[in-house]
Amino acid sequence: AQTVTQSQPEMSVQEAETVTLSCTYDTSESNYYLFWYKQPPSRQMILVIRQEAYKQQNATENRFSVNFQKAAKSFSLKISDSQLGDTAMYFCAFTGGGADGLTFGKGTHLIIQP
Amino acid sequence: EAGVAQSPRYKIIEKRQSVAFWCNPISGHATLYWYQQILGQGPKLLIQFQNNGVVDDSQLPKDRFSAERLKGVDSTLKIQPAKLEDSAVYLCASSLGLAGGLYQETQYFGPGTRLLVL
Numbered sequence: 001a002q003t004v005t006q007s008q009p010e011m012s013v014q015e016a017e018t019v020t021l022s023c024t025y026d027t028s029e030s031n032y033y034l035f036w037y038k039q040p041p042s043r044q045m046i047l048v049i050r051q052e053a054y055k056q057q058n059a060t061e062n063r064f065s066v067n068f069q070k071a072a073k074s075f076s077l078k079i080s081d082s083q084l085g086d087t088a089m090y091f092c093a094f095t096g097g098g099a100d101g102l103t104f105g106k107g108t109h110l111i112i113q114p
Numbered sequence: 115e116a117g118v119a120q121s122p123r124y125k126i127i128e129k130r131q132s133v134a135f136w137c138n139p140i141s142g143h144a145t146l147y148w149y150q151q152i153l154g155q156g157p158k159l160l161i162q163f164q165n166n167g168v169v170d171d172s173q174l175p176k177d178r179f180s181a182e183r184l185k186g187v188d189s190t191l192k193i194q195p196a197k198l199e200d201s202a203v204y205l206c207a208s209s210l211g212l213a214g215g216l217y218q219e220t221q222y223f224g225p226g227t228r229l230l231v232l
Contacts (some may be wrong), residue, residue: 004156029228045205045223047156091156101147101170102147102207102221104156 002027004094006105013082014113020067021077023092031057032096034068036077039107040088051075079110080089087112116140118224120206126230132194135227138187139208145169145182147221148191149205162209163189172227196231203228 003026013019013094025034036048046075051059051068067076079086088107092103119138129132129134133142149157149216160169160179162218166186178197191207193200 033221037223044225047220047222050220056125093156100219101159101162102149102157102159105156106156 001105002029002032002094002096003019004092004105006092006108008108009106010109010111012111012113015082015084017082018078018080019082019110021079021090021110022089023075023077023105025073025075025092025094026064027073027094027096029096032094034066034075035068035093035095035102036064037091037093038086038089038102039087045091049077082112084114085114086110116127117221118206118208118222120204120227122222122227123225124228124230126232127196129198130195132191132192133196133229134190134192137189137206137224139189139206140158140222142210143208143222144186144216145209146178147209148181148189148209149207151203152224153202160191166182185214193229196229198231201229201231 005024034051036050037045039045045062049059049061049064055071057066063080065078089107091107092105095102121136146163147226150160151157160174161181163183166183179193181191200207205226206224209221
């Protein structure tokens with residue numbers, strides 16, 4: 001069974017700073033997909049970024065980028081130039097190939113201070 | 115493109131009552147998922163459908179939970195009878211599934227139904 005671990009329950013940074021959220025996972029599969037989802041307070045889950053395990057290049061989406069270390073089974077999210085609207089719960093999630101369900105971590109509550 | 119729709123958004127019931135949630139996925143999405151998110155935790159998969167067939171229901175408490183997707187489009191999740199520990203947000207998600215010979219794994223979530231069992 002796959003497991004996803006997020007070791008930072010809460011983080012707080014000042015607006016415009018850079019912040020990195022950590023995620024580690026455990027799997028015996030060779031082909032899989034990793035995601036970061038954002039869940040603002042009382043609002044729906046939104047996809048932030050995805051990474052295919054077979055790709056060596058780290059995914060980027062505007063201010064969001066990942067550091068994918070396959071051998072270490074690590075998948076961290078970096079948010080550059082953080083904004084107040086980035087305040088939310090961030091979930092790391094894993095799925096094996098074939099449209100399987102997602103396995104989520106417990107989440108990191110990110111607070112961006114003005 | 116319309117997103118995943120869910121109703122109701124909120125529901126309060128007494129324990130031992132029954133409740134049903136409805137989900138309409140993104141048009142054309144073959145795969146539909148129901149997740150349970152207890153306060154302070156990440157979502158947990160309850161059941162996954164591929165078209166109108168069940169792919170994975172290993173974490174569904176089948177003594178009280180049931181789900182169906184009869185025509186391969188919208189889906190209902192039912193709890194009967196409800197327990198206090200069923201208080202949670204129930205999330206529906208969909209993905210394109212098999213397209214162009216490759217599985218499209220990205221899942222898109224609805225707003226969820228917040229259930230409170232008293």
